[in-house]
Amino acid sequence: MNQSTETEIRIVLVEPSHPGNIGAAARAMKTMALEHLYVVNPKRYPDPQALWRAAGGDDVLENAVVCTELADAVGDCHWVVGTSARQRRIPWPVLTPEALAEEVGGRPGQRICILFGREDSGLTNEELQLCNAHIEIPANPVYPVLNVAMAVQVICYALYRGHTDSPPLVWDRPPATxxxxxxxxxxxxxxxxxxxxxxxxxxxxxxxxxxxxxxxxxxxxxxxxxxxxxxxxxxxxxx
Amino acid sequence: MNQSTETEIRIVLVEPSHPGNIGAAARAMKTMALEHLYVVNPKRYPDPQALWRAAGGDDVLENAVVCTELADAVGDCHWVVGTSARQRRIPWPVLTPEALAEEVGGRPGQRICILFGREDSGLTNEELQLCNAHIEIPANPVYPVLNVAMAVQVICYALYRGHTDSPPLVWDRPPATxxxxxxxxxxxxxxxxxxxxxxxxxxxxxxxxxxxxxxxxxxxxxxxxxxxxxxxxxxxxxx
CATH class of the missing domain: 1.10.8.590 (Helicase, Ruva Protein; domain 3)
Structure with missing residues (x-):
C-alpha cells in the first residue's frame, strides 16, 4: 500500500493516431476531476488539434506525460485495467465501468492505471494480458466501437459517479404543507x-x-x- | 397511453457550430443503439468533418432530420428534457442521467426529446422552459463543461444501461403532445x-x-x- 490515502488514477492512451483525441481525452478527464494523463508513443503530438479539443482541460494536456514504452506509464502503479471491446480467447475478469468505480473505491491510496488502445485496433493481446482486469463498456452489439476519447469520458464519468452522491434537488421556494x-x-x-x-x-x-x-x-x-x-x-x- | 409500446428517443442538437460534433454525436448514439437524430439550424452542415467523425454511425447521420425551428423537432413529442450546466433563477426539476433512464423506462410508447445546446452558450432560458425537466451531468465543479458530443455519449450510455426495473407508469389517458x-x-x-x-x-x-x-x-x-x-x-x- 502507498502511504498516501489519495488514490491516483492515471488515464493512459496507448499509441493514439489523432491528436484531437488526446485533447478530447484531456477535456473529458478535467470535467470528471481527473488530472493524470499519460500518452504512450503518440503518432502526432504535440499538435494544435490537441490543444483546441482540450478546451478547458488544457492544464491536463500540458501536464501530460509522454512516454515511448507502456512500461514507463504503468511500472510504478498498483493496479492496471485495460479497455477492451471484444472477448479474448483466454477470458480475463471483465468489469463494467460501474464495477470499476467500486473496485477503485476499494483501493484507497493506490496508483491505478486505465489503458485505452489505438483508434483502429485497440490494445494488443500482450497489453491486455498486462492488466489485472479488463473493462468493457456495455454497448450496441451491432456497433460497439466508441471513439477512444468518448470511452475515456464514459469511464471517467463512472469513476466520478462512483464516489459522488447524486445532487439533492435545488429549489428556490419551500414546499407547501x-x-x-x-x-x-x-x-x-x-x-x-x-x-x-x-x-x-x-x-x-x-x-x-x-x-x-x-x-x-x-x-x-x-x-x-x-x-x-x-x-x-x-x-x-x-x- | 399511446398505442405503440416502442419508445422513440430523439437526440436534438440545437444550433451546433462544429460539424464534427454532429458526426461524433451520431456515432455516440449508434454505439448506444439510438437512431433518431435531429439537428436544429446547424451552422455548417452537411460537412465532410461530420461524416468523418460519425465513423460507423454514418447511417444515423444520414437519417438525421435537419430543421430550422426547435418546435419542428419537439412538437409531436410527449416529454422533453434539456441538458443544462447551471442552475437557473427559477429552478426546474433536475435529473441525473441515471434518473433520466428511470423516467424514460416509465414512459413506454412515448416520443421523448433530449435537447443539447450550443457549444458556447448551451440552451437559452426560453428553450429550457419548454422542457418538462432538466438533466445535469454530475461533473467537476471547477470545470463541468463537457463537449456536446461527449454529453450525448454520457446520456446515451446511461439510457442504454437503463434502469432498475421500475414499473411502467399506468395512466388512463394519452399524454398530450x-x-x-x-x-x-x-x-x-x-x-x-x-x-x-x-x-x-x-x-x-x-x-x-x-x-x-x-x-x-x-x-x-x-x-x-x-x-x-x-x-x-x-x-x-x-x-
Whole structure:
C-alpha cells in the first residue's frame, strides 16, 4: 500500500493516431476531476488539434506525460485495467465501468492505471494480458466501437459517479404543507362550483382530475400563492 | 397511453457550430443503439468533418432530420428534457442521467426529446422552459463543461444501461403532445393578460412559475381539455 490515502488514477492512451483525441481525452478527464494523463508513443503530438479539443482541460494536456514504452506509464502503479471491446480467447475478469468505480473505491491510496488502445485496433493481446482486469463498456452489439476519447469520458464519468452522491434537488421556494395545499384545493373547488365551472352535487371527473394534476407535482409556497391569486381572479371576474 | 409500446428517443442538437460534433454525436448514439437524430439550424452542415467523425454511425447521420425551428423537432413529442450546466433563477426539476433512464423506462410508447445546446452558450432560458425537466451531468465543479458530443455519449450510455426495473407508469389517458401543450400555454397567457391577471409587457415571474408548474407534471389530453375549459370559463366570466 502507498502511504498516501489519495488514490491516483492515471488515464493512459496507448499509441493514439489523432491528436484531437488526446485533447478530447484531456477535456473529458478535467470535467470528471481527473488530472493524470499519460500518452504512450503518440503518432502526432504535440499538435494544435490537441490543444483546441482540450478546451478547458488544457492544464491536463500540458501536464501530460509522454512516454515511448507502456512500461514507463504503468511500472510504478498498483493496479492496471485495460479497455477492451471484444472477448479474448483466454477470458480475463471483465468489469463494467460501474464495477470499476467500486473496485477503485476499494483501493484507497493506490496508483491505478486505465489503458485505452489505438483508434483502429485497440490494445494488443500482450497489453491486455498486462492488466489485472479488463473493462468493457456495455454497448450496441451491432456497433460497439466508441471513439477512444468518448470511452475515456464514459469511464471517467463512472469513476466520478462512483464516489459522488447524486445532487439533492435545488429549489428556490419551500414546499407547501399539506394543510396549505388542501386549503387551496377546498377554495378552488368552492369557487369553481360557485362560478359554474363545476356542477354542485355532481362535480364529475373534472374535480378529481384537477386534484390529480396538482398533487402529482409537489407545489411550493409561491405556487400556492399564485394559484390563490388565480382563484381570486376567477371569483372577482364572475361578479 | 399511446398505442405503440416502442419508445422513440430523439437526440436534438440545437444550433451546433462544429460539424464534427454532429458526426461524433451520431456515432455516440449508434454505439448506444439510438437512431433518431435531429439537428436544429446547424451552422455548417452537411460537412465532410461530420461524416468523418460519425465513423460507423454514418447511417444515423444520414437519417438525421435537419430543421430550422426547435418546435419542428419537439412538437409531436410527449416529454422533453434539456441538458443544462447551471442552475437557473427559477429552478426546474433536475435529473441525473441515471434518473433520466428511470423516467424514460416509465414512459413506454412515448416520443421523448433530449435537447443539447450550443457549444458556447448551451440552451437559452426560453428553450429550457419548454422542457418538462432538466438533466445535469454530475461533473467537476471547477470545470463541468463537457463537449456536446461527449454529453450525448454520457446520456446515451446511461439510457442504454437503463434502469432498475421500475414499473411502467399506468395512466388512463394519452399524454398530450408538446404542440397541444404549447397551444394551451399560449392561450392561457393571452387570457390571463387580457383579463388583467398578468400584466402585459411585464408578466414577471408569475407566468414562468405557472409554466414550470405545468411542465413538470406531464399533462395528459384530458387535463389539457379541462384546462382549456377553465380558460374559457375565465374568459367568459370577465366579459
Amino acid at each position: 399539506i394543510d396549505a395545499f388542501e386549503a387551496l384545493m377546498a377554495r378552488l373547488d368552492r369557487v369553481l362550483t360557485d362560478t359554474g365551472f363545476l356542477h354542485a352535487g355532481q362535480p364529475g371527473q373534472a374535480a378529481t382530475r384537477i386534484r390529480r394534476l396538482l398533487t402529482r407535482t409537489q407545489l411550493d409556497e409561491t405556487e400556492v400563492a399564485i394559484l390563490h391569486g388565480l382563484v381570486t381572479h376567477i371569483e372577482k371576474s364572475s361578479r | 408538446i404542440d397541444a401543450f404549447e397551444a394551451l400555454m399560449a392561450r392561457l397567457d393571452r387570457v390571463l393578460t387580457d383579463t388583467g391577471f398578468l400584466h402585459a409587457g411585464q408578466p414577471g415571474q408569475a407566468a414562468t412559475r405557472i409554466r414550470r408548474l405545468l411542465t413538470r407534471t406531464q399533462l395528459d389530453e384530458t387535463e389539457v381539455a379541462i384546462l382549456h375549459g377553465l380558460v374559457t370559463h375565465i374568459e367568459k366570466s370577465s366579459r
